[in-house]
Amino acid sequence: MSDLVTAAPQDTTTATYVFAVSRTVDPSVLAGLPGMEEGAPVHVLPCGRLTAVVQAVTAAHFTEEAWQARLSDPAELERCARAHHAVVSAAATCGPTVPLPLATLYRGDSRVRQAMADEADRFTSVLDRIAGHVEWGVKVYAAPAPSGPEPDVAGADTAVKGAGLAYLNRKRGLQQRRHHRHEEALRAAEAVDAELREFAAASRRLRPHGQEASGRRRVQVLNAAYLVAEGSAAELTELTGLLEARTGAEIEISGPWVPYSFVGGA
């Protein structure tokens, strides 16, 4: 009996991967989802007042070493992230759903039930908090710096003061223009965030994305998430349209998301 715990890693011992926790989930919304690995289906695991969305996976494939290898491979990283996200999103079609981070694993279903019982109050309060709400992502981009020769902004009197001063003034002008662009981008980002915070029930700042992720030649100056009432997509779109016109910044919205950014109590 106790051999299960100490069995060799190449055996077929399973672990239970947990995607999300809800009150109820209609099992049919999970049908056909591949989950983390081929084999066992993604299914619901009733845990008292809560329901966990889980999948039995081969324990040997989900050790820390296996994760290190898996998540260092961009293709595998993407597959896992999207598979996890697909299950979380499917479960959320049935009601408020708390996502768990990638790679939450237990030695078996009974261990999951135990953990859910231990954390039931925490899950319940978060489920209440996010009920009727969805997350929207909002990104603000600054216009790229103009290319071409720098205009002489130092003033006409520099001409008579020699090359040294002209050089320094050019350097100073460059610094000032950078500073100015910085201030403008910052102002636009803060203005957008302030308006959206008024509109939203809660907000979070996320780390801005680099160009590889954000695409084109543009700089992301705000990456934020807002918890808003379900069904307010049209209002949000209108508001961001107005803010775009007012600030001159490029604004991009994504959603609705399961409220990933608003379930962690920290």
Add this chain to the structure above:
Amino acid sequence: MTDIDFRQGPQDSYPVPGPGSSSLADILERVLDKGIVIAGDIKIDLLDIELLTIRLRLFVASVDTAKKAGIDWWETDPALSSKASRNALEDENRDLRRRLECLESGEGERTAPESLTEDSAG
């Protein structure tokens, strides 16, 4: 949502709420960083993995991008830059300002040491 490389994925066929073609970066920052953390039986240190793969690949790149675009205030963000580069910029700024002040006072009163002016011009 403009980078095609980060939008390909198998999820579009599911009836999921939310962005049908979400960018990978958007998904990663949510499934890795967010969600309720509960102690699992199998300990996975995602922070290390995240630092190695995600931050380097997707986020730290923004420092170079921002510099090229002429917005270098990222450098004051300790998450995105080393202290050294920030200090270098501050030092250069301070040095330039000092030299400019010397020059301007020299032009006005003609009392600045000659060596300073020559140094600045070169």
